[in-house]
Amino acid sequence: MRLYVYCLAEGVERLNKTPPGVSSASVRIVEFDEDLSALVSVYRADDFHVSRKNALAHHEVVRSITEQTTPLPARFGTVVTIEHLRKYVSTHHEAIKAKLAHVRGGVEMNVRMIHSFATADTSQEPENAGGPGTAFLLEKRREILRDEAGAAQKGKLSGWLGEKLGDLIKEEKITITPSETVILARADHLIARADVQEYRTKMAKAVEERPEIRFMVSGPWPPYSFANIELEFSSQFGVS
Amino acid sequence: MSDFDQIIVGEEWENTDLSLLETLDHVLNRGLVIAGEITIAVADIDLIFVGLNVLVSSVETANEVIRKRQATE
Numbered sequence: 001m002r003l004y005v006y007c008l009a010e011g012v013e014r015l016n017k018t019p020p021g022v023s024s025a026s027v028r029i030v031e032f033d034e035d036l037s038a039l040v041s042v043y044r045a046d047d048f049h050v051s052r053k054n055a056l057a058h059h060e061v062v063r064s065i066t067e068q069t070t071p072l073p074a075r076f077g078t079v080v081t082i083e084h085l086r087k088y089v090s091t092h093h094e095a096i097k098a099k100l101a102h103v104r105g106g107v108e109m110n111v112r113m114i115h116s117f118a119t120a121d122t123s124q125e126p127e128n129a130g131g132p133g134t135a136f137l138l139e140k141r142r143e144i145l146r147d148e149a150g151a152a153q154k155g156k157l158s159g160w161l162g163e164k165l166g167d168l169i170k171e172e173k174i175t176i177t178p179s180e181t182v183i184l185a186r187a188d189h190l191i192a193r194a195d196v197q198e199y200r201t202k203m204a205k206a207v208e209e210r211p212e213i214r215f216m217v218s219g220p221w222p223p224y225s226f227a228n229i230e231l232e233f234s235s236q237f238g239v240s
Numbered sequence: 241m242s243d244f245d246q247i248i249v250g251e252e253w254e255n256t257d258l259s260l261l262e263t264l265d266h267v268l269n270r271g272l273v274i275a276g277e278i279t280i281a282v283a284d285i286d287l288i289f290v291g292l293n294v295l296v297s298s299v300e301t302a303n304e305v306i307r308k309r310q311a312t313e
Contacts, residue, residue: 005274055267056260075271088274110262218262224270 003030003040003085004048005078006061007071007222010035010100018064022054023047027061030082032089036096039065043079050077062222070103070193072096072227095229103227106170107193107220111161111203113185114214115153150176153183161187164206168195173225188225196220 004022012029018039021027025041032038039061048054055076062073080088089096154176162169171190176183191199200217207215 008272052264055264059263059267073266073271075269075273076267078272078274080274085274218259221266224266227270227272229272 002043002045002079002081003038004043005074005080005085006039006041006058007065007073007227008036008038008089008096008100009065009069009071010037010097010104011069012037012039012065015039015065016068019060020057021061022057023049024057030085032086032093036089036093036100038085038089039071040085066107066222070100070106071222072099072103072229073222073224074227092229099227099229102171103190103223105192105194106190106223106226107196108223108225109189109191109196109199109203109217109219110221110225111187111189112216112218113157113183113187115183115185115212150183153185157185157187161189161206165189165199165202168192168199168202171226190223190226191220193220 004025006021006027015027015029018027021041023041023044025044025047027039027041030038030040058076062071065071154174157176158172158174161172168191169189170192173188175186175188177185189199196219203215203217207217
């Protein structure tokens, strides 16, 4: 039997008001020990379609359980056998428990930022300079400059957000996507659920200070961006 | 509406389409990856299509915001 997995969670005794899962399947609990469990549906390949409807159904199940406890949401499309799931939980047990403890009582907030600026200065670059080799090197140079600008922006942004949000941030992940005319940045914050209103208030004030940047703040979300344990597991335990 | 998924700051960004895109972005690109025999996802053309829609729409939305801003300056 194969299972579609929505999330791992602790402290789930029963499912209250849990919506239908993917393909309208009922959602069940698989218990691993006295406190750790997974929310799953029985997976039937014939009934399952990768669609917007099912992606949203996945999220609705995760969201519903977040009203009871803070889960580790699984990525959409996770299908395993019951044996594989039990083996995974067994071999990753300590890391899962540590991650659940880390996100307990927390929610994820996201800040997206767009900062546009003048087109990159190419006046230093020679016109009609050479053949494809030169063009390749010039492009590599631009690429390196973009990467350097992105790294610098990442540090600045983290510092600025830290200054504005202070102790509200339990964990932060920043992604920068620089181009020649715009920087797209995304900050994911893990904060305490009780701090959501304060986070919103502080971000609203911060947004007013930076009219040159366009912001979108969303949340609270289940901690999708803080759920993955593979990297931590590899680095902490030397096993992947 | 529950307290989840609300777009709380955002001028032109504030609409339900973006809330949907944000939801799909979380579900498709983030979350716990259980290594092994998973992933109906990656090889499935439909999912790639959904993912591309999210990406393209996000970039288009970003560009539209920039164009509006530049038009008012």
